[in-house]
Amino acid sequence: MRVLMVGGGRPGLELTRRLAADGHAVRFVTRNEAFVPEIEAAGGEAYIGDPDRIGSLRYALDNVTILLWLLGRAPDGDLHGSRLTMMMERTIDTTVRGVIYEGTEAGAAEVVRMAGYNEIPYAILDVARDDPEAWADAILEQIDGVLAAPRG
Template structure:
C-alpha cells in the first residue's frame, strides 16, 4: 500500500515510521525542502507540494492507495473547505481507494459529501495528537477501515480513545 500523507506534522513522522516498518510506502507532503531529512529518516518519500495549491499535489496521487488529509492543527479555512474539495475532485480518476480526514466539522461534512459522490470509502479521525501513540493507532485503524470497506460505501467515524 502507498499513502499520500498531507499534514500530520511531527506525529506524521511517527506514523510514517510505523507504516514503512510494516512494508508500506509513504509519500509525505511538505512545503519546505528543509524537512526532507526528517521525512526520509522516518522512511518516507519526501514530496514537495502545498495543500494551498492543489495543482502542486497532482502527481503526488500517482499510485496512491489511501489519501491521508491530516490537517487537525490547521485553522478552519480553505484547507478544510475549497482546497479539500478540489483535492477530493482530483481523486476521482486515481488509484485512491480510501480517504482519512482529520480537521474541522465542516471539513468532515465536506469529506463525507465528496467521498459519497466519488464512491470512495472514508473515515473521519477524532484522536488527540498530544497522545502520539494513540493518534498513530487511530490513523492505522482508520486506514484499515477504509481498505476493508467496499468502494461505494462509507466508513464510520473513528473516535478518540
Template sequence: MRVVIAGGHGQIALRLTKLLSASGHSVVGLVRNPAHESDIAAAGGEAAVLDLESADVEDVAKVLAGADVAVFAAGAGPGSGNERKDTVDRGAAALLADAAERAGVRRYLQVGSINADRADDPDLDPDDTFTIYLKAKKAAEDDLRARDGLDWTILRPGALTNDPGTGRVLLTDKTGFGNITRDDVALVLAGLCETPASIGRTLELIEGDTPVAEALATL
C-alpha cells in the same frame, strides 16, 4: 500499500510514516517546506514538496497517482490566523479529496476534531479563532461525507498529548471528551488504512482500555 499523507511533517504524520514504513509500506509525505524533506526521510518516507494552499487539483493528483490510501493530517496550527484555518483545515482538505477522486484513490482518511459538532454552538463567539477552526473542520467533514467517489473515514481525536502511547483506546462513534496520545492516534490511523468496517463512519478516539487491534476489529 502506498500511502500519501498531507501534512507530512506534522507530529501525527511523522509517527504514522514510521509505523507504516516499518511494516513495509511506501509512504509519501506532502510538505510545503523543502527543509522538512530530511525529517520525512528519517521516518522512512519520501517527501513531495507541494503547497496545498496554492497547488491545483492536477498537481496533487499527480502525487496521488498509484496510491492506495490518502490521509489528510494537515492543519494550519496555532498562531496561523483565522484566514488559514479556512484555507488549510477546509480548503486543503477539499483539494486533497478532489485530487484523490481524480487519481482514483478511493481509500481516504481525514483527521478531524472531536469538537467539530460544536461549530454551530450559539454560545461560541463566531469571531473567535477556535470557533473559526471548528467551522472549518466541520465544513471539511461535511464536504467529505457528500462524496460518493471515496471510501472515507473521519477520525476525531480528543485532546492530543505527547505522552508515550499505551496502545489502548476508546474508538467509537461517540466517546465524550478526553485525552489521547499522538502515538496512539498514529497507531489507529495505520490500522484504519486496512479496516473496511470503518468506511463511511466518523469515529472519535480517546484513551481507553481496549487494545488498538481489538478496537479496530470490533468496529
C-alpha cells in the same frame, strides 16, 4: 500500499515509521525542504508541495491507495473547504481507495459529501495528536477499516 500524507507534522513521522516498518510506502507532503531529511529518516518519500496550492500536489496522487488529509491543526478556512474539495475531486479515476480526514466539522461534512459522490470509503479522525502513538494507532486502524469497506 502507498499512502499520501498531507499534513501530519511531527506526529506524522511516527505514523510514517510505523507504515514503513510494515512495508508500506509513504509519500509525505511538506512545504519545507528542511523537513525532508526527517521524513526520509522515518522511511518516507518527501514530496514538496502545498495543500493551499492543489496544483502543486498534481502528481502526488500517482499510485496512491490511501489519502490522509491530516490538517487538524490548520485554522478553519480553505484547507478544510475549497482546497479539500479540489483534492477530493482529484481522487476520481485514480488508484485512491480511501480517504482519512482530520480537521473541522465543516471539512468532515465535505469529505462525507465528496466521498459519497466519488464512492470512496472514508474515515473522520477524532483522536488528538497529544499522544503521537495513540494518534498513529487510530489512523492505522482507520486505514484498515477504509480498505475493508466496500466501495460504492
